[in-house]
Each structure stands twice: as structure tokens, then as C-alpha cells.
Amino acid sequence: MAQLTYRASVSLAIAQSMRKDQKVFFIGEDVGAAGGVFKATVGLLEEFGKERVMDAPISEQAILGAAMGAAMTGLRPIAEIMFSDFLAVCWDIVANQIAKTRYMSDGQINIPLVIRTANGGGSKFGAQHSQSLENWSMMIPGLKVVAPSCPSDVLGLMDSAVKDPDPVIFYEHKSLYAFKEEIEQTDISIPIGEANMLHEGKDITIIGLALMAQRAKEAALILKDKHDINAKVIDLRSLVPLDLQTIKKSVIETGHVLTVEENPRLCGWGAEISSLISEHCFKNLKGPVTRVTTPHVPLPSADILEDNTIPSVELIVNEVIKKLKGE
Amino acid sequence: MVDKLNDDIGEEKRLRLWEMMLKLRLVEKKAYDLFLQNLIKGTSHLALGQEAIAGAFGVALKQGDYTFCTYRGHAHTLARGSSIEGVLGELMGRQCGLMKGKGGSMHLTDVDKGVMGSYAIIGAHLTIANGTALASKYNKTNEVSVCFFGDGTTNIGAFHEALNMAKIWNLPIVFVCENNLYMEYTPIHEVTAVEHPAADRAGAYNLDKIIVDGNDADEMLRTAEKAISKAREGKGPSLIEAKTYRHSGHSRADPGKYRPDEEVKDWMENKDPIKNYRAKLLDFNINEKIISEIEEKIKDQVEKATEISMASPIPEIKEIYTDVWANGGSEWHN
Ligand SMILES: Cc1ncc(C[n+]2csc(CCOP(=O)(O)OP(=O)(O)O)c2C)c(N)n1
Ligand SMILES: [Mg+2]
Numbered sequence: 001m002a003q004l005t006y007r008a009s010v011s012l013a014i015a016q017s018m019r020k021d022q023k024v025f026f027i028g029e030d031v032g033a034a035g036g037v038f039k040a041t042v043g044l045l046e047e048f049g050k051e052r053v054m055d056a057p058i059s060e061q062a063i064l065g066a067a068m069g070a071a072m073t074g075l076r077p078i079a080e081i082m083f084s085d086f087l088a089v090c091w092d093i094v095a096n097q098i099a100k101t102r103y104m105s106d107g108q109i110n111i112p113l114v115i116r117t118a119n120g121g122g123s124k125f126g127a128q129h130s131q132s133l134e135n136w137s138m139m140i141p142g143l144k145v146v147a148p149s150c151p152s153d154v155l156g157l158m159d160s161a162v163k164d165p166d167p168v169i170f171y172e173h174k175s176l177y178a179f180k181e182e183i184e185q186t187d188i189s190i191p192i193g194e195a196n197m198l199h200e201g202k203d204i205t206i207i208g209l210a211l212m213a214q215r216a217k218e219a220a221l222i223l224k225d226k227h228d229i230n231a232k233v234i235d236l237r238s239l240v241p242l243d244l245q246t247i248k249k250s251v252i253e254t255g256h257v258l259t260v261e262e263n264p265r266l267c268g269w270g271a272e273i274s275s276l277i278s279e280h281c282f283k284n285l286k287g288p289v290t291r292v293t294t295p296h297v298p299l300p301s302a303d304i305l306e307d308n309t310i311p312s313v314e315l316i317v318n319e320v321i322k323k324l325k326g327e
Numbered sequence: 328m329v330d331k332l333n334d335d336i337g338e339e340k341r342l343r344l345w346e347m348m349l350k351l352r353l354v355e356k357k358a359y360d361l362f363l364q365n366l367i368k369g370t371s372h373l374a375l376g377q378e379a380i381a382g383a384f385g386v387a388l389k390q391g392d393y394t395f396c397t398y399r400g401h402a403h404t405l406a407r408g409s410s411i412e413g414v415l416g417e418l419m420g421r422q423c424g425l426m427k428g429k430g431g432s433m434h435l436t437d438v439d440k441g442v443m444g445s446y447a448i449i450g451a452h453l454t455i456a457n458g459t460a461l462a463s464k465y466n467k468t469n470e471v472s473v474c475f476f477g478d479g480t481t482n483i484g485a486f487h488e489a490l491n492m493a494k495i496w497n498l499p500i501v502f503v504c505e506n507n508l509y510m511e512y513t514p515i516h517e518v519t520a521v522e523h524p525a526a527d528r529a530g531a532y533n534l535d536k537i538i539v540d541g542n543d544a545d546e547m548l549r550t551a552e553k554a555i556s557k558a559r560e561g562k563g564p565s566l567i568e569a570k571t572y573r574h575s576g577h578s579r580a581d582p583g584k585y586r587p588d589e590e591v592k593d594w595m596e597n598k599d600p601i602k603n604y605r606a607k608l609l610d611f612n613i614n615e616k617i618i619s620e621i622e623e624k625i626k627d628q629v630e631k632a633t634e635i636s637m638a639s640p641i642p643e644i645k646e647i648y649t650d651v652w653a654n655g656g657s658e659w660h661n
Contacts, residue, residue: 051465061488075462
């Protein structure tokens with residue numbers, strides 16, 4: 001049993017995949033000799049050498065293009081995009097090429113690659129280095145979208161992502177890199193598409209992802225201790241594929257739903273989930289599905305501004321109380 | 328008398344090249360006829376006039392090599408040995424099409440033949456072709472990747488990213504710029520800082536400056552073979568700029584009125600690669616009967632393939648929901 005940070009679990013997860021399968025290689029900017037700007041890939045170059053851990057130029061299109069082409073031949077690249085915001089400069093390769101080539105080729109081509117990227121706010125980096133962009137990739141048919149909330153999920157989901165025959169975007173949350181967990185077994189696999197129940201309760205279902213799942217869990221502990229409210233907290237772990245069955249089961253039990261999203265409001269993933277719930281569980285609902293999101297603004301930088309933009313534990317607690325007690 | 332024919336290329340290869348170019352020409356002409364009959368919907372970009380480039384590479388490449396082309400890719404696909412009905416069927420949206428109608432004219436793909444796709448967003452496929460080249464290097468196998476694109480493509484960022492990466496990693500790849508003097512409707516010189524859009528950029532990536540007459544099939548073949556050998560021997564990437572001209576407009580909708588009549592006439596009459604190659608074969612004392620027999624054979628093949636395509640059923644509607652994922656389906660939730 002060892003304590004592992006989210007950061008260390010990333011490099012361990014990559015190393016475990018690379019040890020198991022010679023077809024796996026890793027490519028990105030500053031990932032090898034420097035160990036990554038978040039130090040999440042330290043030690044990989046030393047263990048696997050330059051042929052399998054490639055330091056690339058600042059060429060996001062060329063990085064993802066090379067990963068895609070290699071994947072088309074059956075290799076299993078893991079490509080890093082340093083900040084998820086930079087996906088905007090290679091979005092053609094992601095959304096037009098990687099996502100669509102299997103379909104357009106009538107299944108002649110598989111693209112088994114993983115794009116891992118540092119996502120989300122909390123670091124006061126401002127509007128171009130802090131975005132939470134899972135919903136961008138969720139809108140594109142052909143991409144799987146994973147966002148782990150804890151070290152064990154990083155390990156288990158990375159194992160599945162690398163083995164997956166389809167392209168997976170793996171959003172690591174910057175504010176979780178220091179998050180610690182006691183881990184018994186590191187070489188684990190968690191199927192993509194299975195949500196995780198972080199907290200049990202009968203009064204309301206709170207649905208979150210990545211950092212927001214952890215905040216929802218903290219909120220649930222406060223709600224239970226101080227307000228006698230028992231919340232179920234679902235960590236979706238992935239948006240595509242989505243574990244709709246777990247959501248449905250939970251909504252049938254509680255009748256109240258709150259989604260907690262870090263993305264700006266418009267077309268956030270919670271909107272899609274809200275729509276699915278009204279389609280599938282309308283009769284089980286005791287009130288409207290509501291959403292807590294970042295407001296529809298670019299993320300500001302100053303401490304007080306960013307802290308009041310991204311949904312906080314306190315905000316989640318208050319929203320739940322408002323919903324259930326009408327306060 | 329010098330034995331012109333038994334030079335470095337020789338009769339056998341010349342006849343293969345002739346047959347190949349003729350096939351590309353006649354299939355493209357057929358595609359044009361089929362549009363006029365409204366049997367091909369959507370858009371389509373013909374490579375009429377540019378056949379010597381795809382043709383030469385088709386002859387020079389080996390099975391197992393990878394090619395990447397653009398939306399103007401019918402010829403490049405056929406040049407790897409894909410069936411005519413596979414191409415025409417795809418254009419017509421039939422089940423016999425290479426991708427059963429799911430990709431269309433701009434996305435022809437035939438992995439068994441090494442045709443790793445046709446790409447319709449300018450520039451992207453240069454970066455992707457690096458990936459198959461990287462895989463060959465990683466696996467220590469000796470396939471070569473070839474990537475075809477137009478002159479206009481030299482002005483997008485992906486071109487520059489891809490060349491730099493190919494060079495620093497010494498990838499086994501050949502980049503082929505088909506300079507047909509126009510990016511869509513605009514003359515390339517009006518929008519490019521250098522005279523030779525690809526070749527003048529080669530130096531920036533520590534690559535040789537290579538310019539070839541892309542309508543001279545023999546020269547094109549020699550240039551292709553040299554660059555392919557270099558890549559196969561582990562000596563790294565090449566960037567070739569092949570000068571050529573398209574006989575028709577940019578796409579189906581374009582009559583090409585922005586081009587001076589004199590210019591079009593000159594390229595059609597004096598610089599047509601097919602017409603000139605036929606004359607060359609005769610000049611090399613190849614029997615006209617052999618040349619015409621090949622012509623008859625290809626015409627016959629194109630007619631038969633057209634019949635097969637027209638008789639092939641349209642796709643089943645359920646195909647909409649297949650092959651998003653490797654499990655064959657399109658479900659995104661349980
Ligand atoms: C990124 C992008 N921008 C614009 C277009 C529209 N477009 C399609 S073909 C074309 C011209 C390309 O010219 P060139 O590279 O010379 O190729 P050619 O068509 O002459 O073979 C343009 C602008 C596109 N497909 N992709
Ligand atoms: Mg052009």
C-alpha cells in the first residue's frame with residue numbers, strides 16, 4: 001500500500017502501458033528530458049529511451065497527425081497536448097481527421113490513440129490556460145472522452161484508454177495533480193463508460209466530472225453533517241461513452257438532480273444529461289433538473305475572480321439546499 | 328543509332344507507365360461523363376492533365392508503401408491498383424464503392440492497396456503521413472510514405488510543421504507538391520511570397536530544392552524513384568515540386584474562367600502528358616499496335632467497371648449507424 005499523487009499516477013499509468021505493450025509510445029512537448037511542464041511524465045525517458053518517448057517541436061498539428069498516422073498502422077500512441085486550450089490549434093486533426101476517418105473509410109481504419117491533456121482551472125492562469133473543454137470533444141462523433149477524478153481512476157482508465165481501439169481524449173485536471181490517494185494495487189483496469197458512485201444518499205443525485213466530482217463529494221459530506229441531506233454523488237468518469245444506466249437508476253431513487261460542470265454554461269455536458277433525464281425519467285422527477293456551471297464568461301485570472309467563477313463546494317451546498325428546501 | 332529505349336527506364340516500365348496514365352485519364356473522363364448524366368452527386372475534383380505525377384509514383388511504389396492524397400485523389404487511388412468500380416462506385420454512392428458511399432469522392436480510401444485516405448482539409452494529411460512514416464521507422468520496416476498535395480497547401484501551417492518534423496526525425500517520406508499554378512481560383516504567385524511555392528521553402532527545412540516537369544512522365548518517374556530509394560535507405564525525407572496544370576476547373580462547379588485562354592490552350596495542346604508520352608513511345612520505336620492495344624484494353628476496363636457500378640445497389644440506410652466505433656456501431660451511451 002502506497003500513497004500516490006494524481007501526478008505520479010499519470011507517469012506510472014503510462015509506464016505500465018508501455019511495459020505491457022511494445023506498440024505503445026509517447027510523444028509531446030517537453031515530456032521527455034524535462035518530464036513534462038506538470039512533472040507528470042518524469043522518469044519515462046529514462047526507462048524507455050528516445051525511441052519511445054519523443055520530445056516534439058511546438059507543432060500541435062504535427063504531433064497529433066503523427067500520432068494518428070502511427071495509430072492507423074496499429075501502433076498505440078499516447079500524445080500529450082500540454083494544455084487542453086491548445087487543442088484549438090490542432091482541432092482539425094482532432095475533430096475532422098482522428099474522429100471521422102474510421103467512419104469515412106467504412107471501418108477500414110482504426111485509430112487507437114490516446115490524447116492526454118491538462119485541463120481545467122484553479123491555477124489562476126487566465127482564460128487561455130484554464131479552460132474545461134470536455135464538452136468540445138463530446139460534441140464530435142467518433143471521440144471517446146475520459147476525465148479521471150483521482151489517482152486510481154487515472155491508473156485504471158489510462159490502462160483501458162490505451163487498449164481501446166478508438167481514439168480517447170484523456171482530460172487530466174490540473175488542480176488534481178497534487179491529489180493523494182492510498183493505493184493497494186497500481187496495475188488496474190477500469191472499463192471506460194462505467195460511472196463511479198462517490199457518495200451514497202437517497203435525497204438527491206449530484207452528477208460531476210473530474211474536479212467537480214470531488215467538489216460534489218465534499219459538498220455531500222457537508223450536506224450530510226450539517227443539513228441532514230443525503231446526496232448521491234455520481235462521478236461520470238467519461239462523457240462518451242456515457243453511463244446512462246447508472247444515472248437513470250439513481251434518478252429513479254432520488255427524484256432530484258443537480259449537475260456540476262466546470263465548463264461555461266452554454267452547451268455544457270450537463271445540458272445533454274438533463275435532456276436525457278427528462279426523456280428517460282420524466283415521471284420519476286420531483287422537480288426540474290438544475291445545473292451549476294461556470295458562468296458564460298472567459299475565465300478571469302485574479303484569485304478572487306477565478307475562485308468565484310468556477311463552482312465551489314459552498315456553491316454546490318447552497319444550490320442543493322435551495323433545491324430541496326426552497327431556501 | 329542510340330538505343331533510346333533501353334535506357335534506365337526501358338520498354339517494359341514505359342508501357343506500364345503508359346497504361347497507368349491512360350487509365351487515370353480515361354476514368355477521370357468517365358467520371359466527368361457520369362456527372363453530366365447526373366449519376367454522380369456532390370462535388371468532385373478531377374486530376375485531368377496531372378496524370379504523370381500519380382502515374383509515376385504508382386509505377387515506382389511497392390506494395391506495402393503508404394500514400395496519402397487530397398480531395399483531388401481519384402487518380403492517386405487508382406494508381407495504387409484500386410479497382411475502377413471501387414472508385415466510380417464510390418463517386419456514384421453505390422455499395423461497390425471503396426467505402427460503400429460513406430466517404431465519397433473526396434475521401435477515397437483503400438488500405439489493402441496502401442491508400443491511407445484522401446483528405447479534404449488542406450494540409451492535415453502531411454502531418455498524418457508523417458505518422459505512417461514514423462511507424463515504419465519505429466517498427467524498423469522499410470515502407471515508404473508518400474504524400475501528394477497542391478501548391479496552395481504550401482501556405483498553411485500544417486505544411487511547415489510537417490516538413491520540420493519529418494526532417495528532425497529523418498522520416499522515410501516523400502512530399503509531392505503538384506504545382507498546377509492555381510489554388511482553387513487564385514493564381515498561386517499572387518498569394519505566395521516565393522516563386523516556387525514548395526521548392527523555395529525546402530531550404531528552410533534543410534531539404535534539397537527539387538523542381539521537376541510534372542508533365543514529363545519519364546522525368547517524373549526518375550524523380551519519384553530517386554526520392555523513394557532515398558527514403559527506403561533511411562536517408563530521410565524529400566520535398567518534390569512538380570509543375571503541372573489541370574485541364575478542367577477546380578471542381579465540378581468551376582468552369583475555370585479565371586485562366587487565360589492562351590494559357591489553357593498551351594497546356595492542353597503542347598504540354599499534355601498523355602499526348603506527349605504517346606508521341607515519345609512512337610519516337611522510341613514502340614510498335615503503335617502495342618500502344619493501341621493497351622488503349623483498347625483500358626477503354627474496355629473502364630466500360631465494364633462503369634456497368635458494374637451502375638448495376639451495384641445503393642447503400643442500405645442502416646449503414647448510417649455503422650462504423651463510428653471499432654465495435655462497428657454508433658452508440659454513445661449504455
Ligand atoms: C483548410 C482549408 N482551407 C480552404 C479549403 C478550401 N479549398 C479546397 S481546395 C482549395 C485549393 C487548394 O489548392 P491547391 O493546394 O493548389 O490544390 P489543387 O486544388 O490545386 O490541387 C481550397 C482553398 C480547404 N479545403 N481547407
Ligand atoms: Mg493548385
